[in-house]
Amino acid sequence: MSTPDLAVIGGGQLARMMQQAAIGMGVRIRLLAESPDVSAAQVVTDHIVGDYTDLDVLRNAVADAPVVTFDHEHVPPEHLAALQSEGHDCRPGPHALLFAQDKSEMRTRLGELGIPCPRNAPVGSVAELDDFAAAAGGYPVVIKTTRGGYDGKGVWMVGSATDAEEAFASHRQLIVEEKVDFVRELSALVARSPSGESRSYPVVESRQVNGVCKEVIAPAPGLDSSLEASAQDIAATVADRLDVTGILAVELFETRDGRILVNELAMRPHNTGHWTIDGAHTSQFENHLRAVLDLPLGPTTARAKWTVMVNILGGAVDNLQAQAATVLTAEPGVKVHLYGKAVEAGRKVGHVTAYGNDLAAVQKSARRAAQLFETGHSEAGRLEVKES
Amino acid sequence: MSTPDLAVIGGGQLARMMQQAAIGMGVRIRLLAESPDVSAAQVVTDHIVGDYTDLDVLRNAVADAPVVTFDHEHVPPEHLAALQSEGHDCRPGPHALLFAQDKSEMRTRLGELGIPCPRNAPVGSVAELDDFAAAAGGYPVVIKTTRGGYDGKGVWMVGSATDAEEAFASHRQLIVEEKVDFVRELSALVARSPSGESRSYPVVESRQVNGVCKEVIAPAPGLDSSLEASAQDIAATVADRLDVTGILAVELFETRDGRILVNELAMRPHNTGHWTIDGAHTSQFENHLRAVLDLPLGPTTARAKWTVMVNILGGAVDNLQAQAATVLTAEPGVKVHLYGKAVEAGRKVGHVTAYGNDLAAVQKSARRAAQLFETGHSEAGRLEVKES
Numbered sequence: 001m002s003t004p005d006l007a008v009i010g011g012g013q014l015a016r017m018m019q020q021a022a023i024g025m026g027v028r029i030r031l032l033a034e035s036p037d038v039s040a041a042q043v044v045t046d047h048i049v050g051d052y053t054d055l056d057v058l059r060n061a062v063a064d065a066p067v068v069t070f071d072h073e074h075v076p077p078e079h080l081a082a083l084q085s086e087g088h089d090c091r092p093g094p095h096a097l098l099f100a101q102d103k104s105e106m107r108t109r110l111g112e113l114g115i116p117c118p119r120n121a122p123v124g125s126v127a128e129l130d131d132f133a134a135a136a137g138g139y140p141v142v143i144k145t146t147r148g149g150y151d152g153k154g155v156w157m158v159g160s161a162t163d164a165e166e167a168f169a170s171h172r173q174l175i176v177e178e179k180v181d182f183v184r185e186l187s188a189l190v191a192r193s194p195s196g197e198s199r200s201y202p203v204v205e206s207r208q209v210n211g212v213c214k215e216v217i218a219p220a221p222g223l224d225s226s227l228e229a230s231a232q233d234i235a236a237t238v239a240d241r242l243d244v245t246g247i248l249a250v251e252l253f254e255t256r257d258g259r260i261l262v263n264e265l266a267m268r269p270h271n272t273g274h275w276t277i278d279g280a281h282t283s284q285f286e287n288h289l290r291a292v293l294d295l296p297l298g299p300t301t302a303r304a305k306w307t308v309m310v311n312i313l314g315g316a317v318d319n320l321q322a323q324a325a326t327v328l329t330a331e332p333g334v335k336v337h338l339y340g341k342a343v344e345a346g347r348k349v350g351h352v353t354a355y356g357n358d359l360a361a362v363q364k365s366a367r368r369a370a371q372l373f374e375t376g377h378s379e380a381g382r383l384e385v386k387e388s
Numbered sequence: 389m390s391t392p393d394l395a396v397i398g399g400g401q402l403a404r405m406m407q408q409a410a411i412g413m414g415v416r417i418r419l420l421a422e423s424p425d426v427s428a429a430q431v432v433t434d435h436i437v438g439d440y441t442d443l444d445v446l447r448n449a450v451a452d453a454p455v456v457t458f459d460h461e462h463v464p465p466e467h468l469a470a471l472q473s474e475g476h477d478c479r480p481g482p483h484a485l486l487f488a489q490d491k492s493e494m495r496t497r498l499g500e501l502g503i504p505c506p507r508n509a510p511v512g513s514v515a516e517l518d519d520f521a522a523a524a525g526g527y528p529v530v531i532k533t534t535r536g537g538y539d540g541k542g543v544w545m546v547g548s549a550t551d552a553e554e555a556f557a558s559h560r561q562l563i564v565e566e567k568v569d570f571v572r573e574l575s576a577l578v579a580r581s582p583s584g585e586s587r588s589y590p591v592v593e594s595r596q597v598n599g600v601c602k603e604v605i606a607p608a609p610g611l612d613s614s615l616e617a618s619a620q621d622i623a624a625t626v627a628d629r630l631d632v633t634g635i636l637a638v639e640l641f642e643t644r645d646g647r648i649l650v651n652e653l654a655m656r657p658h659n660t661g662h663w664t665i666d667g668a669h670t671s672q673f674e675n676h677l678r679a680v681l682d683l684p685l686g687p688t689t690a691r692a693k694w695t696v697m698v699n700i701l702g703g704a705v706d707n708l709q710a711q712a713a714t715v716l717t718a719e720p721g722v723k724v725h726l727y728g729k730a731v732e733a734g735r736k737v738g739h740v741t742a743y744g745n746d747l748a749a750v751q752k753s754a755r756r757a758a759q760l761f762e763t764g765h766s767e768a769g770r771l772e773v774k775e776s
Contacts, residue, residue, distance in 0.1 A: 002425075005709060016411065023408045023431050024665075026709055026726025026738065037390075043411050045433045277412075281721065296716040303691060321393060321414055328684040333669065338414025350414065 004030035006293065007062040007088075008040070009052050010071025013339040013348070014269050014285075015040035017277065018071075021285040027293065032061035039339045040071065055079045062088050069246055069292045070268055073100045074148075091194065091245035091292035092267045099242050100267040104146040104175050110262055113241050115234055117262050118142075118253070123176040126161045126168070133161075136178040146173040155211065180261055182253035186220050187272035188235035189249050191287035191297050198239055199287065199300045200232040201280060206251070206272045212346065213271045215367070216309040218279055218302060221359065223254075230260050238265065247288045249273060271311070271348070276300075278335040278353040279307030304355035308366040312350040314343040315374035320350060327352075327372045334369040392418035394681065395450040395476075396428070397440050398459025401727040401736065402657050402673075403428035405665065406459075409673040415681065420449035427727045428459065443467045450476050457634055457680045458656055461488045462536070479582065479633035479680035480655045487630050488655040492534040492563050498650055501629050503622055505650045506530075506641070511564040514549045514556070521549075524566040534561040543599065568649055570641035574608050575660035576623035577637050579675035579685050586627055587675065587688045588620040589668060594639070594660045600734065601659045603755070604697045606667055606690060609747065611642075618648050626653065635676045637661060659699065659736070664688075666723040666741040667695030692743035696754040700738035702731040703762035708738060715740075715760045722757040737761075 006022070008015045011033030019040060022029050033041035033049050041047045050057035052075050062068050062083060068090045080094035092100075099106040107120045121132050123143065133139050143164055145154035156167045157179065167174055185206050192198040205220035206213050220228070235250040242248075249270030251263040273284035282290075282298030290297050317323045320338050327336065331354070338350040350373065354366040368378040394410070396403045399421030407428060410417050421429035421437050429435045438445035440463050450456050450471060456478045468482035480488075487494040495508045509520050511531065521527045531552055533542035544555045545567065555562055573594050580586040593608035594601050608616070623638040630636075637658030639651040661672035670678075670686025678685050705711045708726050715724065719742070726738040738761065742754040756766040 019431075020408050020411045023404065023411075024723070024725050025712065026724075026728055028430070028728075042416070042433060043407075043431070045430060045435075047433075290716070295713050296720045298716075299721050324413065325683050328678070328686075332684045333687050335412070336414075337412050340414055340416075 002028060004028045004046060004065045005067070006030070006289070007032065007065035007068045008044075008071060009058070009061070009068065009075055010034070011038035011040040011044075011047070012071045013039045013341070015071040016043055016339060017269065017274075017283075017285045017337070018069075018289060019044050020277075021283060021289055025286065025289060027289055030061065030065050032058065039341050042340045053079075055082055058083060059086070067091055067292055069288070070097075073097055073267060077101065089194075093243065093245070096242045096244045097267055100265050102146050103144055103149075103264075104173065106265055107175060107177075109242065110238070113237065115238060115262055116259060118180050119178040120175055122146075123174050126164065129158075129161050129164055129176055132176045140179045142177045142179055143167040143174050144177065145170065146175055148172075153211075180253045180263075181256045182261075183256050184220075184254050185263065186223070186231055186252040186254050186260070187216070187249055187270070188231040188252060189247060189270060189273045189276075189284060189300075190232070190235040190239045191247050191284070191291045191300065192236075192239040192244055193291040193297060194245050194294045196240075197297055198236055199297045200236060201273065201276060201284070201300045202302055203228045203231045203252075204272055204275065210346075212311070212313065212348070214311055214313070215363075216272050216275050217359070217363070218275045218307045218309075224258075227254065227258070227260055234260065234262065238262075246292045247273065247284050271351075274337070274351050275307045275309040275353055277337070279304055279309075279355050305357045306359040306362045307353060307355040308359070308363045309351055309353045310366040310370035311348055312338075312352065312370050312373040314345050314347040314349050317373060317376050318343050320373055323373055323376070326376075327369050330372060330378065331365050331369040334365055336369070390416060392416045392434060392453045393455070394418070394677070395420065395453035395456045396432075396459060397446070397449070397456065397463055398422070399426035399428040399432075399435070400459045401427045401729070403459040404431055404727060405657065405662075405671075405673045405725070406457075406677060407432050408665075409671060409677055413674065413677060415677055418449065418453050420446065427729050430728045441467075443470055446471060447474070455479055455680055457676070458485075461485055461655060465489065477582075481631065481633070484630045484632045485655055488653050490534050491532055491537075491652075492561065494653055495563060495565075497630065498626070501625065503626060503650055504647060506568050507566040508563055510534075511562050514552065517546075517549050517552055517564055520564045528567045530565045530567055531555040531562050532565065533558065534563055536560075541599075568641045568651075569644045570649075571644050572608075572642050573651065574611070574619055574640040574642050574648070575604070575637055575658070576619040576640060577635060577658060577661045577664075577672060577688075578620070578623040578627045579635050579672070579679045579688065580624075580627040580632055581679040581685060582633050582682045584628075585685055586624055587685045588624060589661065589664060589672070589688045590690055591616045591619045591640075592660055592663065598734075600699070600701065600736070602699055602701070603751075604660050604663050605747070605751070606663045606695045606697075612646075615642065615646070615648055622648065622650065626650075634680045635661065635672050659739075662725070662739050663695045663697040663741055665725070667692055667697075667743050693745045694747040694750045695741060695743040696747070696751045697739055697741045698754040698758035699736055700726075700740065700758050700761040702733050702735040702737050705761060705764050706731050708761055711761055711764070714764075715757050718760060718766065719753050719757040722753055724757070 031044040031047035189201040202219040249266040419432040419435035577589040590607040740757040
């Protein structure tokens with residue numbers, strides 16, 4: 001194997017889609033994969049299998065790679081600091097990743113920067129919880145583990161202190177946040193390079209089902225232009241002040257009273273940016289690579305008036321490859337993205353994207369294609385989402 | 389390794405770009421590569437290194453693959469027939485590939501089908517050559533080897549029988565063709581599946597330098613709509629009557645007197661279709677895979693008013709990866725495609741694509757980016773092509 005340009009830690013679908021972009025750019029990726037069969041290991045020839053929590057494994061994987069980036073935010077910060085000190089440029093670096101790894105650190109830092117967030121506080125007891133709820137206007141409130149939560153895991157909506165038993169029983173560090181009265185969720189993606197160039201993508205609407213992203217509409221329909229500017233400004237400010245390199249995704253609430261509040265940060269390509277592969281002039285994966293390699297960034301504008309991405313969550317269909325014939329017969333114009341993962345209930349196993357001038361038609365196509373992949377039949381574009 | 393969906397014979401850039409499309413579709417490719425370092429072997433995990441002229445090597449490579457397709461047309465037809473008889477679906481099949489492998493067979497068959505071609509004949513002696521030239525209106529004429537020619541190799545422009553010495557000395561089977569008085573070269577691509585579905589791409593103009601494709605403009609500027617329809621009809625007819633599966637590229641002459649004549653056939657994704665990756669709703673690579681796997685085809689229309697692809701031919705710049713920073717600084721909006729090949733003079737090592745509403749601006753961007761990759765500096769979009 002020749003020397004890689006870049007090491008990627010983690011072999012999920014994000015690394016897989018980075019590899020698609022890397023092939024085009026002639027960028028050679030070394031992958032550290034969790035097992036030989038994970039999504040990205042199937043398509044990155046130069047991969048090593050090992051445990052990313054083991055520093056020696058990490059050292060071996062990145063040995064001849066000048067730059068290191070990530071499929072997820074779970075690499076222990078002290079290991080990243082070690083790799084940095086040994087001459088590898090971790091992008092994003094541990095000083096930035098901390099704020100994607102720890103929600104308490106994130107809330108504190110964003111507060112210092114004056115970035116609008118839901119009211120929040122660390123919480124360690126029922127008394128503290130009751131005090132916070134009283135100050136925040138009452139229950140319900142949201143409890144989150146400070147580390148390790150994703151896709152709705154590590155999050156509890158509690159209507160009273162009694163509901164918080166499971167959270168406290170987890171013996172994890174917790175924070176509590178006000179339950180935001182939001183009309184919908186938005187996401188603002190920005191790509192930022194070490195030399196400081198940054199480019200913002202159009203702000204999108206994301207729809208969750210049971211805490212998992214199900215559908216993304218680009219751009220967010222009817223979004224007030226000042227709110228879009230505000231969302232992009234928040235993302236650019238966070239990227240700059242936290243010194244994020246690569247893609248930063250800022251998940252946002254649009255509140256009923258017309259404000260934008262930061263929900264979560266992710267420092268890597270993000271599910272709410274998958275639409276960019278087919279719908280933007282430069283995909284988030286290409287711009288992530290360009291950013292972490294400190295190459296000039298590509299244009300982030302949309303190529304179509306509307307682009308809709310719908311996740312394929314594991315369902316009744318086991319063989320997605322075989323199902324593609326049915327899906328493409330029904331919807332020959334949708335773009336299919338399968339991740340090479342075994343189908344398990346609710347697991348993100350792929351996504352489909354449709355684009356065009358008519359949002360209703362685009363949305364119907366994407367939903368129908370995803371449903372055909374999930375259930376084997378379609379129900380006229382029905383999607384069980386928490387409608388705004 | 390799990391069972392492949394598809395075996396691809398040949399590890400050049402066409403197989404590499406097929407892999408990009410395959411990753412998206414979740415299609416698992418088994419590659420037979422000429423050496424461990426070739427373009428596609430770098431990015432297809434499941435590859436075998438071996439000689440595609442050795443039937444046992446082929447058998448081993450395709451063992452568990454139901455479908456076989458190709459990066460090139462050089463696999464011996466008798467080997468393809470053997471693989472077919474052993475239960476593998478070769479797409480295209482040997483009965484079709486013959487006409488891409490042998491120019492004499494191609495001319496004869498196209499003649500039978502009434503497809504317009506340059507006047508042509510087999511030629512084995514100076515007397516036959518003189519007779520042909522006399523009947524065709526005089527020298528110069530073009531001599532071609534019936535097999536194995538590409539990128540200007542195996543082609544001789546001869547002004548008299550004396551010029552034909554090298555051709556005759558090659559002891560190859562030869563044909564002679566009239567030198568067509570053409571204003572430009574066009575290319576018509578069509579995707580066709582085993583079940584008979586076919587979709588035509590917009591007809592493009594291709595510009596050659598020293599017999600090598602240098603630039604492609606999509607769609608062909610100012611092309612008369614009846615000539616475009618005629619070119620697409622020729623491609624669809626050839627695909628259908630020769631039972632081609634996958635992409636068929638028909639290279640055409642547009643003559644000074646307003647006719648379309650077939651120059652060459654290629655039965656695989658083609659250099660004149662690289663623009664489709666960034667410029668069409670479905671790339672030729674995705675539609676090649678969809679066709680050979682007998683999946684419904686995707687829309688072949690253009691996404692931009694104008695798309696220009698310029699090949700990067702090996703030049704003064706050795707490290708293309710390092711040069712990307714310079715290129716993308718100058719032209720952040722071009723799409724870069726590098727093939728992972730060592731730079732050798734004149735070798736196709738990558739391509740760039742630009743698109744937009746203003747042809748002159750698009751062309752300038754693409755040419756400038758390619759020149760920066762070739763020479764390290766740009767000369768205001770100058771391109772040494774045989775101008776029409």
